[in-house]
Amino acid sequence: DTEVTQTPKHLVMGMTNKKSLKCEQHMGHRAMYWYKQKAKKPPELMFVYSYEKLSINESVPSRFSPECPNSSLLNLHLHALQPEDSALYLCASSPGTGGHYEQYFGPGTRLTVT
Amino acid sequence: LAKTTQPISMDSYEGQEVNITCSHNNIATNDYITWYQQFPSQGPRFIIQGYKTKVTNEVASLFIPADRKSSTLSLPRVSLSDTAVYYCLVGVKGSGNTGKLIFGQGTTLQVKP
Numbered sequence: 001d002t003e004v005t006q007t008p009k010h011l012v013m014g015m016t017n018k019k020s021l022k023c024e025q026h027m028g029h030r031a032m033y034w035y036k037q038k039a040k041k042p043p044e045l046m047f048v049y050s051y052e053k054l055s056i057n058e059s060v061p062s063r064f065s066p067e068c069p070n071s072s073l074l075n076l077h078l079h080a081l082q083p084e085d086s087a088l089y090l091c092a093s094s095p096g097t098g099g100h101y102e103q104y105f106g107p108g109t110r111l112t113v114t
Numbered sequence: 115l116a117k118t119t120q121p122i123s124m125d126s127y128e129g130q131e132v133n134i135t136c137s138h139n140n141i142a143t144n145d146y147i148t149w150y151q152q153f154p155s156q157g158p159r160f161i162i163q164g165y166k167t168k169v170t171n172e173v174a175s176l177f178i179p180a181d182r183k184s185s186t187l188s189l190p191r192v193s194l195s196d197t198a199v200y201y202c203l204v205g206v207k208g209s210g211n212t213g214k215l216i217f218g219q220g221t222t223l224q225v226k227p
Contacts (some may be wrong), residue, residue: 018216041220042219044217099145099215100145
């Protein structure tokens with residue numbers, strides 16, 4: 001199984017809502033990533049988990065809160081978002097961290113903040 | 115500011131070879147160059163990866179000169195289904211020999227019949 005799954009596919013939320021994005025992989029990968037992608041732009045790295053520990057936080061606002069409950073799951077908790085946070089949120093995994101590992105991406109969650 | 119640059123767009127016809135170049139002047143010493151393909155409303159998909167010289171797999175080739183400050187993705191005999199956005203991903207220098215992974219701005223390839 002070389003698939004990364006993400007739920008939900010689409011999410012619309014108000015600025016006062018709390019919601020969560022979920023990501024799952026069963027490839028035994030030890031690194032997992034969250035990216036944000038705006039239209040016609042490249043993915044921007046938000047967080048990296050290595051062996052279930054947060055290893056990189058790219059100065060992401062605290063209204064985004066990542067969580068890695070186990071080696072197969074990655075969550076992104078959302079609270080008090082702004083309309084400019086509307087984007088495609090991509091999850092990825094790789095066997096380890098570092099640029100020599102291929103990242104496997106999920107299909108993304110399309111988030112709209114109203 | 116370290117940048118990874120690619121052409122914004124390219125056009126080609128079915129059956130032609132397409133070469134897309136990425137410039138990465140500040141590539142980190144130990145980092146690889148990876149290329150991804152992305153279709154609308156999908157996550158990027160791995161195409162090929164290399165460290166230096168030439169790498170070839172069943173879908174593409176990757177050419178990397180000795181100074182590693184650029185790389186060229188070569189797609190032989192493209193078809194309509196190769197219409198997509200192509201990104202290079204490179205580790206750019208920070209402290210140490212591995213860098214911060216940064217995607218290029220992406221090249222939109224339009225293949226025409």
